[in-house]
Amino acid sequence: MDEDDDSLRKLGEKQPNLPQRQSVEDSAKAAGIIDACESNDVAALQKLAQTPGGFLSDGLRRKTWPLLLGLQPVSQSEKTTSWEKLPRHRDEEQVQLDVNRAFIFYPHDLTEEDMTQRKHELYDLIVEVLRRYPFLCYFQGFHDICQVFLLVLGRQLSAQSVARLSVLRIRDFMLPTLGPTTAQLRLLPDVLGKADPELRRHVASIEPFYALAGTLTMYAHNIEAYHDIARLFDVLLAREPVFSIYMFAQIVMDRREEIFEIDEPDLLQVVLARVPPKMNMDELVQRSDNLYKKYSPETLRSWRRISPSSALKTARQIDRCDEQSLEQGELYFKTQSKELQWLELREKAKMALWIYRRPIRIASMAIAVGILAVYLRRNPGIVNSFVAVFSR
Numbered sequence: 001m002d003e004d005d006d007s008l009r010k011l012g013e014k015q016p017n018l019p020q021r022q023s024v025e026d027s028a029k030a031a032g033i034i035d036a037c038e039s040n041d042v043a044a045l046q047k048l049a050q051t052p053g054g055f056l057s058d059g060l061r062r063k064t065w066p067l068l069l070g071l072q073p074v075s076q077s078e079k080t081t082s083w084e085k086l087p088r089h090r091d092e093e094q095v096q097l098d099v100n101r102a103f104i105f106y107p108h109d110l111t112e113e114d115m116t117q118r119k120h121e122l123y124d125l126i127v128e129v130l131r132r133y134p135f136l137c138y139f140q141g142f143h144d145i146c147q148v149f150l151l152v153l154g155r156q157l158s159a160q161s162v163a164r165l166s167v168l169r170i171r172d173f174m175l176p177t178l179g180p181t182t183a184q185l186r187l188l189p190d191v192l193g194k195a196d197p198e199l200r201r202h203v204a205s206i207e208p209f210y211a212l213a214g215t216l217t218m219y220a221h222n223i224e225a226y227h228d229i230a231r232l233f234d235v236l237l238a239r240e241p242v243f244s245i246y247m248f249a250q251i252v253m254d255r256r257e258e259i260f261e262i263d264e265p266d267l268l269q270v271v272l273a274r275v276p277p278k279m280n281m282d283e284l285v286q287r288s289d290n291l292y293k294k295y296s297p298e299t300l301r302s303w304r305r306i307s308p309s310s311a312l313k314t315a316r317q318i319d320r321c322d323e324q325s326l327e328q329g330e331l332y333f334k335t336q337s338k339e340l341q342w343l344e345l346r347e348k349a350k351m352a353l354w355i356y357r358r359p360i361r362i363a364s365m366a367i368a369v370g371i372l373a374v375y376l377r378r379n380p381g382i383v384n385s386f387v388a389v390f391s392r
Contacts, residue, residue: 030056037063042319046238050289052282054234058152061230065149066157068237069164070321080132089130091138098143099123106226107151121155122147129163133326135333136166136174141213144220145170148229167329168321169241171311173216175333179340183306184245185211190300191249195291199256203272205265210273211248218244222275231281240316242297247288251275254287309336 029048033055036044045064048055055061089095099119103110110118126146130136145165149158172180185208192200213221218236223229236244252259252272262268297303297312306312309332315324 026053026056029053030060033060033064037067040067042067042321046318049234049238050285054231054281058230061152061234062154062157064234065153065237066161068318068321069161069169070324071160071164072322083128083131086131087134089127089134089138091130092127094140095126095130095138095143096123098140099126102143102147105224118150122150125150125155125159125162128159129166133163133167133330135330136171137176139173139216141217141221142166142174144217148218148220148233151226152230152233163326165237167326167333168324169237169311169315170218171329171333172336175336175340177340179343180307180310180336181212181216182209183302183310184215184242184312185209186302186305187242187245187297187300188249188252190302191246191291191295192252194295194299195249196253196256199253199259202260203252203268206269206272210269211245213273214248214251214275215244219247219275222277224277228278228281232285235285238318239292240312240318242312242316243288243292246292247284248275250284250288250291251279253291254284307336307339309333309339 029051033045033048035041036048045068049064049068055064099122102122103115103118107118122143126138126143129146130138146158146162149162149165152158153161166174172184175181188208188211189200189204192203219232220229223232236247255271255276259268259271262271308314311332314329314332315321
């Protein structure tokens with residue numbers, strides 16, 4: 001670990017992940033986490049992530065998060081070209097604008113010089129991932145996710161982990177259009193409809209885009225406490241990507257009384273989009289898990305509209321995440337991009353048919369008359385029969 005990584009590690013540890021308690025229970029849990037990491041037991045880590053406190057500390061997260069993302073050690077022979085020498089990514093200017101607004105809620109008590117250094121490291125992290133995987137499209141809010149990884153894992157490990165997260169887990173958000181993201185959000189009303197039909201009817205007029213900021217950024221845009229967002233990442237990395245939708249549905253259901261007090265659509269949209277900055281994360285995780293178990297993705301009407309190449313369907317088996325390569329993720333990306341191009345062409349064709357529907361109808365009638373005229377010319381006996389009938 002270099003000096004920059006070490007300084008970030010210490011910085012992360014300044015933010016308490018849990019109240020300081022040296023209980024026998026926590027010590028036993030920490031030992032269990034370490035054992036699961038040493039034996040590469042991802043299934044055990046998935047269970048531990050959902051227990052109170054998640055992975056307890058950043059020191060343990062540096063062991064667990066890379067494993068949950070399927071990160072493999074990189075040998076000397078596999079080391080690639082320095083990212084600084086790679087071609088610029090088309091979105092680097094937007095990255096800089098967003099990084100300038102980073103680290104609003106945490107870490108605390110940084111000098112101006114330290115803050116400048118952190119932002120420089122965050123910019124480098126994001127740009128490295130984009131330059132190494134130039135097919136990815138940056139989205140505003142990606143920097144919120146990356147700053148959490150940077151503080152927890154340090155510069156080098158976070159670059160490798162964020163790369164796998166981007167290509168394999170949140171790939172739908174990094175495609176050229178918002179189509180796949182919108183398809184994910186359509187699952188939210190389905191969950192609400194099954195779990196709380198009355199609430200679903202109350203918000204039926206509101207499109208589910210109110211969940212965009214939360215789900216797009218793994219809630220890093222909304223949660224203000226460092227230990228809360230780190231604990232939330234524990235479970236989001238341990239579960240399949242669609243779990244984030246169930247979590248947002250649970251957040252909405254937990255606020256149902258407040259939501260029922262509002263009937264005005266514009267205000268309701270604002271209220272629905274608001275994720276409480278302070279929540280009991282352990283209770284939220286447990287209730288979201290219960291919701292997921294009761295109404296699995298396959299039972300949701302909109303699930304069949306999710307592309308087979310979507311990360312929601314290709315990254316379901318977290319316990320086998322190390323078997324999926326970044327090259328496979330890129331192939332899924334390209335397949336989904338082609339699907340989006342086809343859908344775009346189809347929508348344009350439908351729009352053109354609608355706009356020119358009257359001229360098309362007239363042209364169709366003209367063609368039909370022409371065909372009939374040719375047919376009658378070749379079969380004059382039919383004409384004579386019609387004339388005979390009407391002349392009686």
